[in-house]
Amino acid sequence: MHGPSSNHTGGANRIGYVAGKFIGGEASDYEFWFHPLFLRTFMGHRTHIAILAGLLGMREYDDACNDSKKIADQKGISVTYHGIEDEEVDRNTMRVIAERDGVRWEINGISIGGGSILVTRVNGVEVGMDGNCWCNLWLLKAGSPLGALKEAVEAAVSPVRIAAGETKEGGLLFAETTAALTPEQEEAVRAILGDRLILSRCCEPMTIFSDCTGNPPLFTTFEEFLALCETRPMIDVIYDYETNRSGRTRGEILGQGLQIVDVIEQSMQRGLQGDNPLLCGYCSGSDGYLVDQWRKSGKSIAGDVFNDAMAGALAMAEISASAGRVVAVPTSGSAGGLPGALFAVAKRFGASREKLAEAFLVAAMVGALTGEHCTFSGSIGGCQSEVGIGAGMGAAGAVYLAGGTAEEACHAFCFAIKETLGLVCDPLAGPVEVPCIKRNAMGAVVAIMGADMALAGVRSVVPPDQVVLALQDVQRRLPTELRASCIGGLACVPIAKDLQKMWADKLVAMNEA
Secondary structure (H helix, E strand, O other): OEOOOHHHHHHHHHHHHHHHHHHOOOOOEEEEEEOOOHHHOHHHHOHHHHHHHHHOOOOOOOHHHHHHHHHHHHHOOEEEEEEOOOOOOOOOEEEEEEEEOOEEEEEEEEEEEOOEEEEEEEOOEEEEEOOOOEEEEEEEOOOOOHHHHHHHHHHHHOOOEEEEEEEOOEEEEEEEEOOOOOHHHHHHHHHHHHHHEEEEEEEOOOOOOOOOOOOOOOOOOHHHHHHHHOOOOHHHHHHHHHHHHHOOOHHHHHHHHHHHHHHHHHHHHHHHOOOOOOOOOOOOOOHHHHHHHHHHHOOOOOOHHHHHHHHHHHHHHHHHHOOOEOOOOOOOOOOOHHHHHHHHHHHHHOOOHHHHHHHHHHHHHHHHHHOOOOOOOHHHHOHHHOHHHHHHHHHHHHHHHOOOOHHHHHHHHHHHHHHHOOOOEOOOOOOOOOOHHHHHHHHHHHHHHHHHHHHOOOOOOOOHHHHHHHHHHHHHHOOHHHEOOOOOHHHHOHHHHHHHHHHHHHHHHHOOO
16 A cells, blocks of 8 residues: 555545445545544545545555546546534544435445444445445435345345445445355346336455455464464464465465565665655655664664664655555554564574565464454554554564564564553654654564563563453553644644644645645
């Protein structure tokens, strides 16, 4: 995806893409509606650019995403921005309103962290779509017998989720399926709906490896994971988990890991050259380059691996803050810490590309277990949810690269999470630059710290599942002012006002306001 935020850029793009599929193409005018607090900061995360790119049919990884506003302007498409004042909504709500072919659409989405989304309502009908399945929508004439039609369609397509409701535009029927409808199923649905059908829409899954097998997960806790690893290699257990979840083969899963390595390596090499074009330019754009040169000088205090990890983390964070292409591991705002640590440790041990790819799979596994209880969104749970979880994931992956055990990987995770509990999200202004870029460097070195302690035989008194519950608790207790609101912490110091004005002026110059 393109940075600077997986939550407010990657997730926003997916919400826009789904909305565009349901609308059925481009509209001439769009309204974007946000939570009042997010209305203050969304432009710094380029949320409006991302939603618009999705509406124009682009995915979060397409290079043209960054030019969506220019493309829309050339087509005469207008966009207005509004705050949702008349109802209580999630902090990450993104609502799109548009009209096409005489039908008015209102799609309500929530970006829930790490690029994941939830489309909660379409024209007032509760749908609960998470982007894991094929989404089919049918608009019917007003007065259609929705109850009977819903039952008939459910029998014809065997959906994992189905919903129906009356709207101002007519009856709405919505079904999620694990695979695209076959021609026979499409014909059966058309026969069921008959001349009541006004239009139909379909949107493909948003995720590469969809959770589509319907199988219960092999495990949902660290305790269950470790029990399986007592008799089998950790990486085999992880491959089996993903095969059971998505139906993908071991080769396909490794292939995705190798693709992650390729994308990160290309972006990291670019970032280490310096002069990265940060969206606002609060920082130099060359911090990764500077630390890498310091590492090469042989004069550093902490040594080669430590500074190599920091340099890589800074470089990746700078790429993300420049709206460049990154992998959200676990998020775009924290896209540097985990890669910085794993690439440095892989170099230290001479690991193969396959081994490095598997280290990312190990990191993803502990991230998935954390996600059973915790958010990855900084605006919901603070920076502990992004850089902190990323450090924990990186610590586990680093242990794998060093030849450690599953038990050691889980203890490394615990150390990194515990040492970042309470880390707040306090950007001085909208762009994901200060303090975000340098916090990625911190995340990388905390990951290595956690890995080294675990490999040395140090053990966490608090087991990993309980560490996750502690993180969940702190996320819930963190005040709004310290969750990406540009109010508390560093955002309250005098220089913040100067940087906020600098960003406002930059928006005018970029013609993106």
